[in-house]
Amino acid sequence: MLTVAILALPDVYPLDLSIPAHVLGTQSGYDVRVCAEDVSEVPNADIVVVPGYENPEIKPAGEYLDALREAAGRGARIAAICTGTFALAAADLLDGRDATTHWRYLEPLRALHPLVKVVENRLFVEDGNFLTSAGGGAGIDACLHLIRSDFGVAAAVEAGKEVVASPVRDGAQPQYVDVLSPVRADLSEVRSWAMEHLGEPITVDQLAERGNLGRRTFIRHFERETGYSPMRWVTMQRVLSARRLLETSDWPVDRIAAVAGFGTGSNFRAVFRREVGTTPTAYRKAHACEFTNSKR
Template sequence: MAQLSVALVAVPRVIGLDFSIPAHILGGHPGYRVLVCGDERGTGPGIAPDHPLTSIGESDIVVVPGYEEPAAPLPEEYLAPLREAADHGARLVAICTGAFALAQAGILDGREATTHWRFVRSLRETYPQVRVLENRLFVEDGKILTSAGAGAGIDACLHLIRTDFGEAAAHEAGKEVVVAPARDGFQPQYVDVLAAPRASLSATRGWVMEHLGEPITVQHMADHAHLSRRTFIRRFERETGVSPMRWVANHRVLGARRLLETSDWAVERIAAATGFGTAANFRAVFRREVGTTPTEYRRLHAGARELTS
C-alpha cells in the first residue's frame, strides 16, 4: 500500500501545540508521508517548512492547525491551495481555530463544522453560511473533519488513522500517545456541572467492555452502577455525549473491526464475541455503521496490516 501524502500547513500565527500533535501522530505512522508546507510567515519554534504552499493542492490529506487571532484573515497564498486541494478531492482536517481558514476559503459553506468552544460564537457570526455545531470533539462532513482544541486534535488524528488503516492501527497510535483511541466525535468538549470522582461511570463502562459478547441492556448497566435507570441515562449521556446503548453499539463495532483486522476468525465467531448474536445481524449492523461488509472490510485492511507490520 502506497503512503498517503499529508500536507501539514504552517499557517501564520500557528499554535505550536496544535501543529505538533498531527506532526507527531501522523508523522509517526508509516502509512503517511508528512510535508510541512508554508513560507517564512509560518515559522516558529521547531517549525520549519520543507515544502512550498503549492504542495498543499497536490496532497491526499491537508491538516490546518489552530492559529492565534483567527478572526484576522490569512493571506490568499494560503487559501488558494486549500481550495485546490478541496477541488481535487483531498481530505481536509482543521484543528481548533484551523476551521477559520477553511471557512475563509469558502470550503465550509453549507457544511457542518466545529471549533474550540471559546471561538464557536465568533466562527458562527463571521461565517454564517457555516453550520457551526458547538460542544463536539470533532465533526466530519464528507471529506472535511473539524475538531476542537488540542486534545480533540488527537482524537481527529486517531480518527484519520482508524479510517485509513483500521481500528488496530488507531489503538496502537493511541497507546503511543497514552490516550484512549475510541472517543466519539459526539462526546462534549466540556461538562458544565462537575461531578465528584465517585460519581464517574467509568467502572460500569469497563464492566461493559468485559462483557460485550453478552446481552446488555440499560437496566443491566444501571444496576451495575447502583443507580435508577433514569439517573443512569442522564449521567451516562453527560459523561460520554451519547446514549448508553449507542455507546455499547459503537464499542461492539470497534471490537468487531479489530478482530476482522487482526484475526482469522469466521464472521459467526466475531458476531458472537462482540454481542451481535447472529452473523446476519452482525453483517447488517456492520454495513450500516461502517459502510461495507465485514468480508470486504477485512480484505481492505489486509494491505494496512502489511504496511504497518
C-alpha cells in the first residue's frame, strides 16, 4: 500500500483537487489522504500531489514548502497539477529540472522561477521524482501515469475506464493545437488499422497510403492529431502492447517480441529498456501479481 497525500493549498481549484482524489482513489494500492491546514502527513507520504490554486505568484506559506522539501528529501514522488507547479518551484525543488504547467501560466512561471526549465505545450513532464502537468484533463493523464508506473498498464486501463479517459496519452502530447485539421485529415481509421497489425512490419508509406494522403502531408497531419511522428507513435503502441502482455501472460519474451512487432528478442529488450527504463524480465517480475490474480 502506497500512501498518497494531496496537499490542498489555500484557494485550491476544486477540479484540480477532485481529480487526484478520484482517479488515484480508484486504485486499491493507494491510501489517498487530503491534507489542508494539517500537513503532518505530507512528509511521510510515498506520493505527494499538489493541485492547482489561485494566485500562484504569491509564495505559499512556509509550512507547506517545508513539508514539500521534507517529502522530497525522503525520496517521495511529487506531482503537480496546473499551478501546483509554482509551489514546487517556490520550494526550490524544480531548479535545473524540466517542468510544465497550464499554458496560461508558462510565462509567469519563467519570470518567477528562472532556474526552472519550462517545457511548453506538453500534457505532463517527468524529471526524476517530479511530475508536473497542465490543468484539467492533463491532471487525469498525470494520475494515470502514476498508476501505470506503480501497478502497470492493465491497472491504468481499468482506472481509465472508471473515469472514462484514455489510459495511454503520453506526456509529450500537446496541450492544444494552433490549427484545426481539415476533415480529411482524421486519421483515426489509420491508427485503428495500425493497432490491429502491430505484429507486422509497418512503414510510413503504408500508413500514408491507407490515409489516402501523400507521405509529407500524412506526416504533417498525423503529428498535428497525435503530437507524435507516425513511427514514434507506432513504437509507443508496441511498447504498451508488450507491457500488457508481460503483465497478463506467461509468454516467453521472444514470443512477446514477435507479437508486439519488435521482431527479435534482442531488439525488443533494447527498445523496452530505452522506453521503460528496465528490462522485460524485471518489468514482469515487478508486475507479476497482475497475471497471478488474472488466473484465480
